[in-house]
Amino acid sequence: MILFVLAAVLAVSSPALANQQPGAGAPTTIPEMWGAWCARCHADDGSGKVKEPTITVEPMDFTDCRVTSPEPDADWERAIAKGGPGVGLSSEMPAFEDSLSPEQISGFVAHMRGFCKEAGWPSGNNNFPRPLITGKAFPENEFVLVPAVSHESEPHSASATDVSLVAVYERRVGRRFMYEVAVPFYNWDFQTERDSEIGDVAVAVKYAAYASSTTPRIVSFGVEATLPTGQLYKEFGKGTVVFEPFVAAGTMLSGWYVQAAGKVELPVDTRVDRAYLYNLYLGRDTSAAPNTWTLGVELNGENRELWITPQVRKGLTGTGALAASLGVSIPVKYRGEKVVSWVGYLLWEYLEPFRAAR
């Protein structure tokens, strides 16, 4: 609300507009400018529904909080400054960077955020790029494929290549909840032959308990339950239900994404050992585009073992709704016993526009 009021009183201050003498009735505040310019296509209420559209692509409905809340301000600002193609959307949205100041563009974003009338949706400024291993705090609507390949070569036995693929479906429920289903597939060397099996299927719920609307800062809690669907004797599963309470958090420091997650594995069968997992991610975008390259590194710990995972992520479409990441997990401790793993993901934000409509 404060942002909205600030936006409303923002005066014409861009270099381009400062030299102009607004005529009688010319818009001078952000809401007036919205009404005079943006409402032509986006409507006064931001719904995108106008009586006589002059464009062929229907704009997003900004009153739909599911649409307005998940993306960071930077993406909205870029869309206004660079036009639709700047964020992989329609070229019918023109660029305003030559006619509006950065402050005015920020004012427009605050005005647009106000079209969502429901409180409690976590700000998209807390929606950071997904790390390879560290759990993400922001609730998502995503389908993710996570392949991993590791190769073990020991002097006293044949070499072995293990391949896994985890299919993850995530769905937001309401404003702050999310549930997730993960199905792992394994293709491992078992004794003398290769074997392919489904592993332990996992279901999880997550709740964004705290998400700042001003400073990027988010904390989520959740619990995952791993079901014994994988065969224990082939090491495709743990043979017992495992409850895994977890916490995930994220913030930004000087343009760096900082994400952390911790999890405890609590097997119902007490003969199976507990495990403590902890992860820390540090990453940075190389540009402001939604499909930019993001460089990052993770520290991934399980009990007394530790890996370091440098990685790179890239949006595959202009909107970033399809993205891929690749990294390598290198053991920091017990190097002689642990193997290097190549890890990646292919991610699809299935409710986001895949690419620009013409």
Next chain:
Amino acid sequence: MGRLLTLGILGALSCGALATPAWAQTGSITGTITTTATGLAPVRVTIDQKVCGNELPDHAVVVDAQGRLANAVVVLVGVKGAAAAEATITNDQCAFAPRVQIMRPNGNVKTTSNDPVLHTTNAQLANGRTLFNVALPIPGLTITKPIGAAGTVRLGCNTHPWMRGWVIVTDQAAAVTGADGRFTIDHVPPGTYELRIWHESLKSAPRKITVTAGPPADLSITMK
């Protein structure tokens, strides 16, 4: 020695007097483009009537009572042109002015507005790819964008869909017909060339023409 020098100077002067300047060895082409097509019905204005009026002439075909066609472009293939390196597009009373213009490759396009309404200048190639689309929310603002070697660029406005303009980007000799359908291309070295004719909604086949250093041939071209 003095005599030799005098002879030398006289020789040089006489050679200079006999030499024909390069510009005098070139020819010109000129002509008139006509059409059997008639002008189009006015466009109904659906928004911003206070600025744009209730209807506007459709300048997709501008033809006078004698059938003489404006806004056609003739291009002489194989002759380097001298088009301007910059094009200025003015959004004026909800129309692009000029409707059709030519410019050299790798120059800049300047777009400005005289109207107190939001215009956009959306420059697209024939394949639909957008070169740029800039907003002009207030009158007097001028925005400059590079054009590259785009070819035929179509201009549109996303808030006033009837608005249309064209920038023909070419390094060949070219001219746009005026309201009387006339065009002239000067400083053409003698030779045989292909003449291409472009119009946003009419067509005419390319033709071979021969240019001599004498008086220009007056061409008569019909577009359908």
